[in-house]
Structure formats: C-alpha cells, structure tokens
Amino acid sequence: MTQRLPDSQPPPETPFEQLLSEAAQWRVRLEDDAATDSDHRAFKRWLAISDSHRRAWREIGETWEALGGAQLPGARAALERSHAEERVDARRLLRRTVIGLAILAVLPAAGLWVSNTSLAYWLADYRSATGERRTVKLEDGSVLDMNTATAVDLHFDSARRRIALRRGEVHLRVAADPDRPLEITTEAGAVRALGTRFSVRRLDTPAAGSGSRGAAMRVAVYESHVRLCVASGESCRKLRRGEQARATAAGIAPTEAMAKHSQPAWLQDRMDVLNQPVIDVLEELARYHPGILHYDKQALAGLRVSATLPLDDIPRALDALALALPIRIQAYGRWLLVVSRSEIEAAATVP
Amino acid sequence: MLPCDSASNARLEALYLSHHAWLRGWLWRRLGCPERAADFAHETFFRVLTRPGTETLEQPRAFLTCIATHLLIDDSRRARIERAWRETQAAVGQVAVPSAEQVVEFIDALERIARLLQGLGERPRKALLMYRLDGMSQADIAAELGVSVSMVKKYVAQGLVHCHRALCNAKHNSIAAL
Numbered sequence A: 001m002t003q004r005l006p007d008s009q010p011p012p013e014t015p016f017e018q019l020l021s022e023a024a025q026w027r028v029r030l031e032d033d034a035a036t037d038s039d040h041r042a043f044k045r046w047l048a049i050s051d052s053h054r055r056a057w058r059e060i061g062e063t064w065e066a067l068g069g070a071q072l073p074g075a076r077a078a079l080e081r082s083h084a085e086e087r088v089d090a091r092r093l094l095r096r097t098v099i100g101l102a103i104l105a106v107l108p109a110a111g112l113w114v115s116n117t118s119l120a121y122w123l124a125d126y127r128s129a130t131g132e133r134r135t136v137k138l139e140d141g142s143v144l145d146m147n148t149a150t151a152v153d154l155h156f157d158s159a160r161r162r163i164a165l166r167r168g169e170v171h172l173r174v175a176a177d178p179d180r181p182l183e184i185t186t187e188a189g190a191v192r193a194l195g196t197r198f199s200v201r202r203l204d205t206p207a208a209g210s211g212s213r214g215a216a217m218r219v220a221v222y223e224s225h226v227r228l229c230v231a232s233g234e235s236c237r238k239l240r241r242g243e244q245a246r247a248t249a250a251g252i253a254p255t256e257a258m259a260k261h262s263q264p265a266w267l268q269d270r271m272d273v274l275n276q277p278v279i280d281v282l283e284e285l286a287r288y289h290p291g292i293l294h295y296d297k298q299a300l301a302g303l304r305v306s307a308t309l310p311l312d313d314i315p316r317a318l319d320a321l322a323l324a325l326p327i328r329i330q331a332y333g334r335w336l337l338v339v340s341r342s343e344i345e346a347a348a349t350v351p
Numbered sequence B: 001m002l003p004c005d006s007a008s009n010a011r012l013e014a015l016y017l018s019h020h021a022w023l024r025g026w027l028w029r030r031l032g033c034p035e036r037a038a039d040f041a042h043e044t045f046f047r048v049l050t051r052p053g054t055e056t057l058e059q060p061r062a063f064l065t066c067i068a069t070h071l072l073i074d075d076s077r078r079a080r081i082e083r084a085w086r087e088t089q090a091a092v093g094q095v096a097v098p099s100a101e102q103v104v105e106f107i108d109a110l111e112r113i114a115r116l117l118q119g120l121g122e123r124p125r126k127a128l129l130m131y132r133l134d135g136m137s138q139a140d141i142a143a144e145l146g147v148s149v150s151m152v153k154k155y156v157a158q159g160l161v162h163c164h165r166a167l168c169n170a171k172h173n174s175i176a177a178l
Helices: A017-031 A038-047 A051-066 A073-096 A101-116 A121-124 A278-286 A314-324 B007-032 B034-047 B060-092 B100-117 B122-132 B140-145 B150-178
Strands: A126-127 A135-139 A143-146 A149-157 A161-167 A170-174 A182-185 A191-195 A197-202 A216-223 A223-232 A235-241 A243-248 A269-276 A292-295 A304-310 A327-332 A334-340
Touching: A017 A038, A038 A051, A038 A327, A051 B034, A051 B100, A073 B060, A073 B100, A073 B122, A126 A143, A126 A327, A161 A170, A161 A197, A170 A182, A191 A197, A216 A223, A216 A235, A223 A243, A223 B122, A235 A243, A269 A278, A278 A292, A278 A304, A278 A334, A304 A314, A314 A327, A314 A334, B007 B034, B007 B060, B034 B060, B100 B122, B100 B150, B122 B140, B122 B150, B140 B150
Parallel strands: A161 A182, A292 A334
Antiparallel strands: A126 A149, A135 A143, A143 A170, A149 A161, A170 A197, A182 A191, A191 A223, A197 A216, A216 A243, A223 A235, A269 A304, A327 A334
C-alpha cells in the first residue's frame, strides 16, 4: 500500500508567480551597491530551496537580459518620448469618439506632460551603463570619455562650462576656450581646466552612520595642468601632467606620480595590474560586470597578481586570473560569477 | 513552416484568393497608400498562413483585420521610436556614427523593450528604464523620482515581473506561429 500519512506530505509548493516576484526582488537587492555578504548568503539559501526557485531566478535573469541590448545614448529618451506620444495619440482617439468639454480639459495637461519629457530635459544627462564605455563630443568641441556606470550633467552657458560628475569616471579632452574655463565637479570638490587632458573618478564610500555618501574623487592629469579645489574652496592645488591626487570635501591627499601613461588604460578596455592584491583587482573588475561578481575576501586575502586584463570581457579576465592564481571561477549564467579559492592549491606545486 | 498536406494547402489558397484583394482595399483606405497597403497585406497573410489552425477559420476577415491592426500599431510604434531616437541623436552629436545595420538592430531592441513595458505603470517603468538602460544607481533613481530607495527596489522588481510575463506571452505566441 502506498497510502501516505498526512504529516509526511511535502509542504505545499509556493506558486511560481510568487517565486518570480521573489527572484526579481533578490535581483534588485543584490544589484544594489549596498548589498552585504549576509544578503548574498541569504540569497544562496533562497536559491537552494528548490528547482522552482532556481528556475524563477533564471527566468528573471533572462528577462533582465531581454531588457538589455539598448544601452545606447538616447535610448531612454527615445522610449520616453515615443511613450508620451503614444499616450497623446490615445487621448486624441478618445477625443474623436467622445464629444465633451471634459476631454478638452485633459489636453493642456497632456501637453504639459509631453514638454516635461522633452528632449532638453533628457539631454541634460549623459549616462553609460555598467560595462559600457562611451565617447561623447560636447558642443564646445571637448571630448568626454565615460567609463562604466557613469552619469554626468552638463551646464554650459556663455560664461562657463560645468560638468557635474554624478557617478563613475570620466576622461576629458578639453577644447581650449580662454573665456569659458571648464570645471568638473563632485560633492568632494572641483577640477578646473582651460585646455588639457585629465580624468576624474568618484571614489565614494558609504559614510558611517548617516545615509549620505562620503564623497571622494581622484584626479589624474595626462596633459598640461588642472587646478583641484575641495568643495569648501579652502584648499586648492595645481596638478601637472603625470600627477594624480585624491580629494575629499575635507582636503587633498599628497600628490602622487603616475606610472608612465599618456592616457588611462580603460580607454583601451584594458586594466594593467602590477603586483596588486587580487581582491583589489576583483573589486575593480566588478565595476565593469553588469551582474554580480562575488568573491570571498578572507579566503583570497594574501594573493597578489600582475596581469593585463580585458575590461570588455569580465569572464575572460577572470579566466586569465585563474591561470595565474589558485582560484576557481564558477559562472551561474552570465550574471552571477563566483570566485573562490581553489581547494587543489597543492596540486599546482606538485610536478 | 507551411503545412505540407495538399488538402490544407488548398484551403489556405482559397483563403488567400477570396480575401487578399479585400484586405488590401481595407488597408489602402486606412493608409492612403497602395504600396504600403500591399506590403501590409502581404505581411498579414504571411503571419496568418504560417500559423497552425488557420485553414479552419470561422471569421477569416475579422481575424485578418485583427492581425493587420496589430501590424499597423507595431509599425507606428516602431516609426515613433525611430524618429524619437534620430532626433535625440541629432541633438547629442556623437563622435561615432553607427552604421545602418546598427541602427536597425538598435531600433529593434528598443521596440522589443517598448513592447515588454506596455501596460506597466508610470513609475515602475521609469525606474526600470533608468536602472537598466542608464545604469543609474538606486539612490539616484530614488532622488529623481522623489521616493525612497526601497520603493525604487519595489518598482524595479515589479517591472521585471511585468516584463517576464510579457516575454512569456510573446514566446507562446511565437511558438504558436511556428
């Protein structure tokens, strides 16, 4: 007889719809910069519950991918505009079928909505997606290279050229204009230049306690010179070609000399590593990976590496690291990459 | 794949012969252009004939106009997206001009995304686009939308589930069309 006792029945399965919703929430939570190790551990426990959980996670991952492939400048602006027009079209259709003053009252509101999503509104911002590198030619002839996950706002007028770096890292070839100095600003400070080439990267860390960020930036000069001032304006320093410095709102760290480089390596989708801790390298690579790059800091501590790594293909960069180090790379789809210390480390030394 | 047995082929041929001219006329009236009407009629019949079960349609003309209307809507959405994007590009003045193939591919991608987003609420849509297309941080999106970060998370997750459903429906339809 195969009659089952009531208490031996498996617990009722969670509806798949609900699992999809949970998977989406996990995806969003783990994508956030603020995701912690305990988040990742909790996620692994969730993923381990059943095949259905893993299927939900995979399908949400596929949906995520399906929404990609269009991270070009102007993509969102184009979608928002066409969406707004579609709404207005729908209203026109409504007006045709329904006669009444009430509908006329809707139209000015619809017009307002459209102008809010107008070109000028969206064009104030340039953004690059994670793993994307973009080059934008500005109206003054300056050329702005945006590294991965970068966002800038432009404020150009007849008196000045100001670029607010909201996120990420830029390299700028400034077109000379003696009447309009160019300034790149973050909450930490401002870099002012006339005609030169330099890069600025935000190095924000979550400030302890408060919800605001601990704003910091690093400036590197590749041609001519720039003037770096902290946000309060209390301290300024001239940085020359081949020099770099880190600044917070509180002050500027001592100037350092850069290795001989005429431009940042990321402009060529490359990262040059010289005897650096592998966890620092992984942290840097993670900036370019649109999914999750997970690694155990404790297990990997003490490992150092020298290499030239591709930034446009993170799985390949990790494979290159795995050739040189006792580490193991596991890929769960394209989005989740896990780096762990290889258990067969001893094998490497055995002939 | 077109069905191979001769009986259903004969029915499809009859469907085509008895309704094609009518459908072209219907489209002509709507589009005001005989060439485009012919193109759309062709495309409509292609969709209908490559779908299983269409040999036994009870109301073929209603079915044909339904498919044709969907094609017209898709087409106008695509045209809108393409126009919006070209205007945006003209104003941005990018260094690298994409090739014609790249533009087509890109408009395809945008159209696919627009279709997935259909019916999604205003804020989840915005949050999802800012997050996925622009790579904005959750904190920045929260600031831009004037909501909390946890609300942004909710919006994006909600958007993902919505798009998943849309993607599933699209898959089912395309499987049915095979």
